[in-house]
Amino acid sequence: MKPTESPPPFIEEFATHGESLGALPNRMAVTLKDVARVAGVSPITVSRAIHKPELVKPHTVEAVQRAVRITGYIPNQLAGALTGSKTRLIAAIVPQISNSIFVETIQALSDRLWRANYQLLLGLSGYYNAREEELISAILSRRPDGIVLTGIRHAPETRQKIISTGAPVVEIWDQSLSPIDMVVGFSHEKVGEAMATHLLERGYRKIAMLWLDDDRSTRRRLAFTETLQRHGVAPVASILSASPATLQHGREGLAALIEQGHAPDAIACGSDPLAHGVLTEALARGLRIPQQLGVIGFGDFDFAAHTHPALTTVKVDRQAIGELAAEALLQRIAGQEPAQRIVDVGFRVVVRESS
Secondary structure, three states, X not given: OOOOOOOOHHHHHHHHHOHHXXXXXXXXXXXXXXXXXXXXXXXXXXXXHHHOHHHOOHHHHHHHHHHHHHHOOOOOOOOOOOOOOOOOEEEEEEOOOOOOOOHHHHHXXXXXXXXXXXXXXXXXXXXXXXXXXXXXXXXXXXXXXXXXXXXXXXXXXXXXXXXXHOOOEEEEOOOOOOOOOEEEEOOHXXXXXXXXXXXXXXXXXXXXXXXXXXXXXXXXXXXXXXXXXXXXXXXXXXXXXXXXXOHHXXXXXXXXXXHOOOOOOEEEEOOHHHHHHHHHHHHHOOOOOOOOOEEEOOOOOOOHHHOOOOOEEEEOOHHHHHHHHHHHHHHHHOXXXXXXXXXXXXXXXXXXXXX
């Protein structure tokens, strides 16, 4: 049989409607039979081409590989697994755990899932879409019963693979009106606006930014800048630091601003570790905080209330994000529809001595 040139109707629907298909509550997983239909071969030939390609003619292997790419099918690596059985695994991908901002979320997620007799399979993407795609392929081959992703920005290929599984999905640490399935988080744009508003209300006008280069931080930074501009204030300088944020990056950032001839009266930082570094460098240079330099961070890390002076920052309920994500997955796995597909946990500016 020759490979089919056009995909079956459900694949055409995906191509036509794109992201909207992922929002449907009753999505069907792509099966071996679907791949066979696209490739124009039998399901057993597809299985052989995937698992023992040396036993199949090269042009047939090529046809099957093309069908796998089109459908986003993930080969099942669980030898002997019964069709339709539960793996009791939930897969979660986060950028990192060396930065404690994600640790409470993952711990709360794991604890809630453990109480429901599920285990957490964790992957670290390092803020790279390419690495996230590789992790998705590896993790989905284990056939998890649910998936947790950090953020809402994913490569198209990754998104298609996730949708093809039919498994419930929760995106965390962000907000979207059109999530893959469900989302639990907050608006980074509103955070940036709130940070700028706070500094403006405190009378600061020569404001510099020390920010991170990842997507969510960038969106906070852009909203921060736009808010300043609406009030007729232009940032005096902006320095980007590579993720993850560290105290050293914060010290180096302030030093660079001063050496470049800038004299800001406030600095907005994309993360508390950066802000901690700014405080440390400022005090080492004899600057008075907040009189000569106001500082605001993001994350409300454990140390934020104990720096000298105590750090003004943005607090997000990291534990609630993990617990609510777990509840949403468990409800969907049980065949129930969650009360809300889009959950906003909000945030608040915690005003302390640094501003």
